[in-house]
Amino acid sequence: MSAELPLLSVQDLVIEFDTRQGRRRVVDQVSFDLAPGEVLGILGESGSGKTMTTMAVLGLVAGEPGVMGGSIKLLDGEQQVDLLSDLDGVLSRKGDRVVKNGRKWRRTVHKRMQPLWGRMMTAVFQNPRHSLDPLMTVGAQVEESIELALPDLAADAVAAKAVDWLDRVQMNQPQRVHGSYPHELSGGMCQRAMIAVALARRPKLLIADEPTTGLDTTVRAEIVELFRALLEEERRSMMYISHDIREVLYLADRVIVMKGGKVVETETADNLRLGRGTRADYTAMLLSAADLPTGAAA
């Protein structure tokens, strides 16, 4: 029964922020499903709401009022948990406007999300150097993840597994990297380390939000290849966000395209690659601008 349920189901998600120009809706009725073992690519121009959508899944939307509607259902074992089910309880009215009670909301979300972070989902962002703890060796950070996933493992087995993870993310000299601090590594190596830290938690869902942005072109390609190799080694449920249509089509099974806070396209990566299926004008524009090597998208 649960095999048919999506791992993640987002329905009609709405995120709003109060700005000097008034209330702004930055995520507008966004809906999508993610099946277990599926890689969902999210494409869209800067400011289209990609990060806010994933932040809502992680329960990390900062800013008021933030998440204002919709449901985010995560499959935990056989149970579908709605991460937003108490939403009504923390909404109130200010004149004719609906607002969220920030502190109460944050407490509610934190209490609900804390047991899910790591075990259910982990994330990899851009600027990996900022995501790693500068005061801990890379090995210790990977070990921390392993210990959380496998609390009964003996210390020497944890250390061996950490070196193994550093090897799996294709670090040269994993043993040496294990004892290194983040400042001793290049940007690309930091991102590999971050991917090891995230995956060693054995999350059901990995969220990668522009993991290659800010890296040199060759390093970007290497990180994309690393994701591809890790997916070939083991099917993983992943959300992969990028501006880069090539990266997304290379890694994803299915793609959503966002524009101005809305999903304007949901299509399989195969269909997009081959130029099949109904395509929004915006997607067609992205595809033709990408000048894909197959030429099939023209």
Ligand SMILES: Nc1ncnc2c1ncn2[C@@H]1O[C@H](COP(=O)(O)OP(=O)(O)OP(=O)(O)O)[C@@H](O)[C@H]1O
């Ligand atoms: N706390 C906030 N207050 C007001 N506006 C915000 C806040 N956080 C994000 N936004 C706005 O929400 C919109 C969507 O942001 P989001 O970060 O999701 O875009 P994105 O698609 O990830 O863009 P990029 O590709 O540049 O990362 C943007 O216009 C952004 O400026």
Ligand SMILES: [Mg+2]
């Ligand atoms: Mg973003």
